[in-house]
Every structure is written in C-alpha cells, then in structure tokens.
Amino acid sequence: MKMTAERWQSLTLGIVGIALFLAAWEAIGVNRLAGLTWPPLSAVFQFMFDPTKAQLFIRAMEASFSMVILGYVTGSVVGIALAGLVHVLPVVRPGMDRLASVIHAIPAIALAPLFIVLISREFTGMAIAALNVFFILYVSTTSGLNNSTAGHRDLFQVLGSSRTTRLLRLDLPAALPAVVSGMKYSVPAAFIGAILGEWFGSSRGLGLLMVSAMQNFQIPLLWSAVFIASTASLIVFGLMGLLEQFVYGRYK
Amino acid sequence: MSPVSQTRSPLDWVKTAISRYWGVVGVLIAWQAWVTITGVNSIVIPHPINVVGDLVFNPGVYLANAGQTLFLAAAGLILGMALGTMVAIVAWSSRILSGILVPLGLIFSSVPVVALIPVLARLLGYDVKTVLGIVIIISFFPAFVFTAAGLKSLPPGSSDLFKVFGASRWTRFVHLVLPSAVPNWMIALRLSAPPAVLSAMLAEFLMGKSGLGFLFRQSATEFATERAFGTSVIATVISVLCFTSAVAAEKFINEKWK
Numbered sequence: 034m035k036m037t038a039e040r041w042q043s044l045t046l047g048i049v050g051i052a053l054f055l056a057a058w059e060a061i062g063v064n065r066l067a068g069l070t071w072p073p074l075s076a077v078f079q080f081m082f083d084p085t086k087a088q089l090f091i092r093a094m095e096a097s098f099s100m101v102i103l104g105y106v107t108g109s110v111v112g113i114a115l116a117g118l119v120h121v122l123p124v125v126r127p128g129m130d131r132l133a134s135v136i137h138a139i140p141a142i143a144l145a146p147l148f149i150v151l152i153s154r155e156f157t158g159m160a161i162a163a164l165n166v167f168f169i170l171y172v173s174t175t176s177g178l179n180n181s182t183a184g185h186r187d188l189f190q191v192l193g194s195s196r197t198t199r200l201l202r203l204d205l206p207a208a209l210p211a212v213v214s215g216m217k218y219s220v221p222a223a224f225i226g227a228i229l230g231e232w233f234g235s236s237r238g239l240g241l242l243m244v245s246a247m248q249n250f251q252i253p254l255l256w257s258a259v260f261i262a263s264t265a266s267l268i269v270f271g272l273m274g275l276l277e278q279f280v281y282g283r284y285k
Numbered sequence: 286m287s288p289v290s291q292t293r294s295p296l297d298w299v300k301t302a303i304s305r306y307w308g309v310v311g312v313l314i315a316w317q318a319w320v321t322i323t324g325v326n327s328i329v330i331p332h333p334i335n336v337v338g339d340l341v342f343n344p345g346v347y348l349a350n351a352g353q354t355l356f357l358a359a360a361g362l363i364l365g366m367a368l369g370t371m372v373a374i375v376a377w378s379s380r381i382l383s384g385i386l387v388p389l390g391l392i393f394s395s396v397p398v399v400a401l402i403p404v405l406a407r408l409l410g411y412d413v414k415t416v417l418g419i420v421i422i423i424s425f426f427p428a429f430v431f432t433a434a435g436l437k438s439l440p441p442g443s444s445d446l447f448k449v450f451g452a453s454r455w456t457r458f459v460h461l462v463l464p465s466a467v468p469n470w471m472i473a474l475r476l477s478a479p480p481a482v483l484s485a486m487l488a489e490f491l492m493g494k495s496g497l498g499f500l501f502r503q504s505a506t507e508f509a510t511e512r513a514f515g516t517s518v519i520a521t522v523i524s525v526l527c528f529t530s531a532v533a534a535e536k537f538i539n540e541k542w543k
Contacts, residue, residue: 042384043384045384046381046384046385046388047384047385047387047388049384049385050384050385050386050388050389051388051389051392053385054389067408068408070407070408071408124304125307127304127305128303128304128305128306128307128308128309129308131305131306131308131309132308132309132311132312133308135308135309137479138479138521138524138525138528139517139520139521139524140479140482140483140486140520140521140524141483142483142486142487142490142498142501142517142520143501143516143517143518143520143521144517146505146510146513146514146517147517220395221395221396221397221398222397224397224400225397225398225399225400228397228399228400229399229487232487232490232491240400243400243403244403244491246403247403247404247406247407247491250407252407255403255404255407256404259400259401259403259404262397262400263396263397263400263401266395266396266397267392267395267396270395
C-alpha cells in the first residue's frame, strides 16, 4: 500500500485525535471535573499494572477470554456450517432465516435465565456470545455465498460437478471476503455476550469485576476492568481488519 | 417467486407457513418436550401456560415498566441520533475536525459498548435520567460514524455540477450533501434500535430502580420465574417492534429517496 500525502495526513490527524482524547481523560480526572467517579488515566494505569493486582486481573481475563473464544468459535462454526447447509438445501432456507432473525431479536437479557437453567451460570456468557456471533456469520455467509457469478456457476454445472463440489470449490472462496468481514464485526459482539453473561451471577471474569466494583464504589477497579475488556476487543478487531484487507486483496 | 401462485389455496398457505416457520416451531416443541420429559421443577423453568397466565392477569405491572423502558429507549435513541448527526455535520465543515473525530468515533463504535454501562452508571449516578443518558451515548456513535460517512459519499460528479453553477457552500450542503446522507442515516437507525432497547434494560437491571430490567432482576431474585419469563417475552416483543419499525422506516425512506 502506498502512503500518499493524504493518507499520512489522515493518519496523523487520527493519532492527534486519540492523543487529545487521552489527554482530556487525564485532565478531567486530575481536576475532578466530573466528580470522584472519573479517575485520571494515569491512576487507572497505575492500578492496572500494580503487581499486587496482577493475579486478580489475570484470573478474570482467563475466565472471560476463554468464554469469548469458546463462544466466538462455536458461533462462527455453527453460523458458517448452517449457511452452507441452507445453500446446498434451499428448501430449508426461509425457515432458517426466520429462526435466526427471531433469535437475534430476543434481547440477551431475556435469554439469560434460560441459559442459566439449561447450561450453567459459568457458561451463560459463552452461550450469549455464541448466539451473537452465530447471527452475524449466518447472515454474512449466506449473502456471501451468492457472490459467485452466474457464468462460473454455469461452467461448474456443464462440467457436471456436484452441489458439494461447487460449494467447496466455487461458492466458498467467493464468499470468503464476506465471511471475514462477518468475523470482524462479530468480535465486539462476542465480547458483549461474554461480559453480559457474567453480569447474571457468574462467579468470575471481567464482567463480575465490573459489577462488583460498580456496586462497591471501587472506581479504579471498575475503569480498569472496562478498559481491559474494550482494549482486548479493539486489538482483536484490528487484527481481523488486517486479515480482511489481505483477503479482499487476494480474493476480490 | 413462482408465477403460478396467483390464486393461493389454503394448502399453499400452509406450505409457506411451514417453510418459513419450521425452525421457530421446532425450537418451541423441543423446549416443551424437554420440560415434559425431564420433569424439571416449575421454579426452575415455568410452564408456558403459567407465563401466559401471569401476563394476562397482571398486565398493570408489565405495562407500567415496559412503557418506561420503551420510552427511555426511544427518547434516548432519537436524542442520540440527533446529537450524532449534529456532530457529524460539524465535523463535515472542517477537514481537520473530521480527521480528528472520525477515527475516535470508529474506535468507540467498535468497542463492546454495553461494557461501558457500569462506568456510565457510576459517573451519572443511579437515576432514571442515567438510563436515558446511557442510551443516548450508545446510540450516538453509530449515528455519528454513518452520517459522517454519508456526508462524504456524494454521487459522482454532482459536487462539480453544483460548483459549476456557482452554488454557495450552504446551498450545496442543503440540497446535495444532506440528502445524500439520508440512506446512511437510516442504516444507523436500524443498527442502533436493538442495542438501544437492550442497553436501556441492562442499565435498569444493573441499577435496579424501575423499568423492565428492574422487574426482571426483582423477579429473578424472588424466584418468581413466571414473571421473569414473562418479562423476557415482553422484552422480546418490544425489541422486535423497535427493530421491525426501524426496518420499515428504512425501506420507506429508501423507496422515496431513489
């Protein structure tokens, strides 16, 4: 990618914007402009990197991130697999579309009691994350699978390939950019699911830290937990963005 | 799809219904079967009949709380969209301002926003107004990002045309730039509607003062599972209503606009 003057300028402005934001955060905190519940950035960092707190954060991160990963992988696999299935068997597609959108319309807070009973408190976050991811990937994969051009489809037909061959050799590669975009946009959804799940009575994780710190007025702990979850999500989102650019360059 | 179905027989109608709703019905049947076979206690999972009963016999409890949640979500969504649009317009007027604000907006709209609810609740204080504030902030970012992008995506050549005819910056803005942002604006509305309802409920759930989220928390701690599931049903209905009306509005506007 060539760095034109315009790109340099927008990059610089972006960095300036982020720096201004962090500076404002610090200034508001130091001068107590927003009251006692807005700590300066430096105080949050100090708390976060305090060696005596390391154990606490590492345990919470292990618990939350394992739920995020499990939910993300489960949701992705099921979403892509079902999208492939309805692509090969178009008869079941309208019902599957409807089911996916009904599930998506149910707010996560309403599903929590069901999951707590059906699975367990600890895995509720994983289940909500998986459902969120499933919907995004099901939608993006089904639309991506229709991206192959009619000419190519005809060619496969004429050469007598089966539906499965066509799916694996033609439709799936054509759908790859849409799938990767879906995987990018489902990263924050997976984090939301896992954190939400922990609000409903899980015994560990970043979500639990947030709620208990909020109720007990532990302001630096509260901000640290939120900062860790948001930053982790942003980093993965950024990495998926890079993968997306690579795939778009390769397959489009 | 098929031109044959001009006169629809009842059989066709049943076929369409089955092809569209087999999944939803299947899940409901599986749920009922699971409850019947395992014979779980009704405190753990209530019977569907009891949930319906609680909804029918205590409409007052649900209506008052649902009304509050729906109002907060809708008002917050509208205010957040308005604020996001205004900031996007301000950013449009200056290259430097948009260069600074747009990346920040993008970062915030790709952060798991509901994680910010506890921080906002502490910042703004445990109050009904806080729920409104949270919904405003959460709806602000998509509105800002999409409107800012829409203000830039003008039809090719149109900007030159306006310049050739000597239109002022203001005329160009009102007659070209603003209208071309409308489809993007509708996308933002559709995308923000379900999170607005969800975040209103979550804020109520966490702070526990009033509203559907509070009702949910209260019934869950008192093991009033019928009420908890009834709340789930109402929440789903509200969420579906908001989403479908946003989709309908988007369709309507896009048809008028093109």
